[in-house]
Amino acid sequence: MAAALVLGLAACGGGSSEEETPAGGSEPTGQAGGEYIAEVTEPSFLAPGSNCYESECSAILDMINDPLVSTDAETGELVFDGLAESIEPNEDQSVWTVTLKEGRTWHNGEPVTAENFANAWNYSQDPKNAQATAGFMSRIQGAGEGKTMSGMKVVDDRTFEVTLNGPFSAFGAQMSYAPAFAPISDECLDDIKGCNEQPVGTGPYQMDGPWQHDQAITVAKWGDYAGDQPAQADKVTFQMFTNPTAAYRDFQNGGLDVISLAPEVYLEAKGTLGDSIIEEPTSTLTYMGFPTAQAPFDDPAVRQAISMSIDRQLIVDQVLNGLAYPSTDIVTPPIPGSRDDACGYCVYDPEQAKQILDDAGVDLSGETIQFYFNADAGHDAWVEAAARQVQDNLGVDYKLQSTEWAQYLELLDAQDFTGPFRLGWGQDYPSPENYLRPIVGTGGDSNYTGYSNSEVDDLLVQGDEAGTPEEGIEFYQQAGDVALEDMPIIPMWSGATAIAFSDEVTDVAYDPAAAEINFSSISVVQ
Missing domain, CATH: 3.40.190.10 (Periplasmic binding protein-like II)
Incomplete structure (x- = not known):
């Protein structure tokens, strides 16, 4: 199931040139x-x-x-x-x-x-x-x-x-x-x-x-x-x-009629096309995972502190040009059961991040954190921005390592990483289970962190066995709460789209x- 991982920033969205259109069209x-x-x-x-x-x-x-x-x-x-x-x-x-x-x-x-x-x-x-x-x-x-x-x-x-x-x-x-x-x-x-x-x-x-x-x-x-x-x-x-800028130039020259705008061309297109661009949130999730069995990332306090030292909104505004929404949950809108206040450690608060480390007796001074991401998919700038914020707020050094997508998957499969790694997820079907079990469930298809918590797994099973999908949401949310406290991953943002025609x-x-x-x-x- 690794192929489901979102390769780049999502370029899909909603709306219509006339009016909003529901699933299946109008x-x-x-x-x-x-x-x-x-x-x-x-x-x-x-x-x-x-x-x-x-x-x-x-x-x-x-x-x-x-x-x-x-x-x-x-x-x-x-x-x-x-x-x-x-x-x-x-x-x-x-x-x-x-x-x-x-x-x-x-x-x-x-x-x-x-x-x-x-x-x-x-x-x-x-x-x-x-x-x-x-x-x-x-x-x-x-x-x-x-x-x-x-x-x-x-x-x-x-x-x-x-x-x-x-x-x-x-x-x-x-x-x-x-x-x-x-x-x-x-x-x-x-x-x-x-x-x-x-x-x-x-x-x-x-x-x-x-x-x-x-x-x-x-x-x-x-x-x-x-x-x-x-x-x-x-x-x-x-x-x-293969190049979003080349695609946009072809659109400008009349060679394309419909195009999903990448962040690097979005502002230019917005300045030219204005309100005729369709802009909508999507259900994609961008997150960073940790090697939870390796020090210092085997300590939840370190993972929580890193999450709170990243200013997601600033990165969204200045690097992604507004084409994303800072995360508040592992499950993204508009999936039923997604919440806007589930992730307390997703709030930017560098002072609280330092306090978490102090309370846990953790000293990261002198540490160098290596950040991993796949190349040629628009991640370079934002990963570096996040790494720099962690450096400034927690006093650690950082290094960046990127590889092509195929090699990146091999690296993840082999667990050959020593620091935070970037991944994404998009919905396959509209259920919180589709996010939680693959990413934080024991042995999940996208669980490269090695995270395993029996309480999370038991709650996921209770959600599966609920009388209706609606009744299952309560159990899935409880499973999400446990995982968000442990922080094997740090949700970064959910996607947004811009479509030009x-x-x-x-x-x-x-x-x-x-x-x-x-x-x-x-x-x-x-």
């Missing part, structure tokens, strides 16, 4: 037809869906695939606008029955069946296939034990039953994470390598030719689409960029449930 104000061009970074994979655990590939896949189910961004309730007709748990929410809508087909004409889901989920969980989202299958009985899961049962062509290892009230919402829980067509199962170049989907758009690596991906409206999320534009081209398009909207721009809803001005 009635378009523009006419159907036409073409537009949007910016994207080269994806890692397009197929199978279970190998997509990043925003770059999901932006494409969400256009060519319908989800199994969606969620309401504010309430977290299931919205049946995808392939599922119904999703029903048993009384203790350990067995879930999924019924598919009748008459849905793949782009190649194959019928969408329960067997397609069983094939995809079994392929994902098989350790031999090393799929990026395999961790989502871990709650299903028999996951990771072979080619098929004992908990995955096809009842008939339109129905399958999923038996979990135990109750999990948020499993319905978890299935809304489309790439991990997508089906796979028979054609793609027979030729996965070929399908990666030109996926076969179920959604309103289909691939218009193969993936042109490092150049572009083009999708075209599928005329036989029978789902609930119809396409507007006839064709969309995703132009690939040309006068050639309208109905530009952000889907907060999917945590990305709703490209399917965009209309071309005729």
Whole structure:
């Protein structure tokens, strides 16, 4: 699941050129037809869906695939606008029955069946296939034990039953994470390598030719689409960029119609485009983790003091150009259960930070703290700013170490770090559990700190076993409180987005449930 870690500052947001648009979009104000061009970074994979655990590939896949189910961004309730007709748990929410809508087909004409889901989920969980989202299958009985899961049962062509290892009230919402829980067509199962170049989907758009690596991906409206999320534009081209400034220059020159603005170009764009930029908070979390088994970071007082010696608001204002919100919790808005006062040690108070160290009998004088981050993702300036504040307020020296993303993940996997390291997290489904268990749960998929607290783990289980997702929030919040007292990580800020668009398009909207721009809803001005 490490691929879910947010690689850079989030560039996704909400709103519309006309008015705010809810998840799934609203009635378009523009006419159907036409073409537009949007910016994207080269994806890692397009197929199978279970190998997509990043925003770059999901932006494409969400256009060519319908989800199994969606969620309401504010309430977290299931919205049946995808392939599922119904999703029903048993009384203790350990067995879930999924019924598919009748008459849905793949782009190649194959019928969408329960067997397609069983094939995809079994392929994902098989350790031999090393799929990026395999961790989502871990709650299903028999996951990771072979080619098929004992908990995955096809009842008939339109129905399958999923038996979990135990109750999990948020499993319905978890299935809304489309790439991990997508089906796979028979054609793609027979030729996965070929399908990666030109996926076969179920959604309103289909691939218009193969993936042109490092150049572009083009999708075209599928005329036989029978789902609930119809396409507007006839064709969309995703132009690939590695440099955000180059992408913005292309936008200025009329080469792009829709672009997510990086912090380094945001102020310039704001000065030129003004209020026409869509600006919204996102659910991404940027945080710094500690090697909790190594001195001096094995002492919670040191971690708390470092957190309180960092002026998050100053960094947001002066380094990130306002495109973030200082953290108040591990769980970010707008996730249900997020709080604006949970993190007492996230408040900037250098005097209190020194007092915490004094009370604990800790002397950091003469220490040199090494800060780690991944290069070429916009983190250099803010990590150095935070390190300098820790130096000024706590009297320690610092060093910076950055590596490319692939090497950075290797460093984290090998636990080969001696100081604070930068990571990020974005929602997969709207539940506090999706943040807490991976980051601070024992053995969590993003728990590189080595932190383990049985009280946190027990509270997470109680949240899982609650009668409803809403009832589970209380237990998840208690788990968060324990972790925020121990501070294995220090939450830094939640994300914000700025989206610019040309006068050639309208109905530009952000889907907060999917945590990305709703490209399917965009209309071309005729």
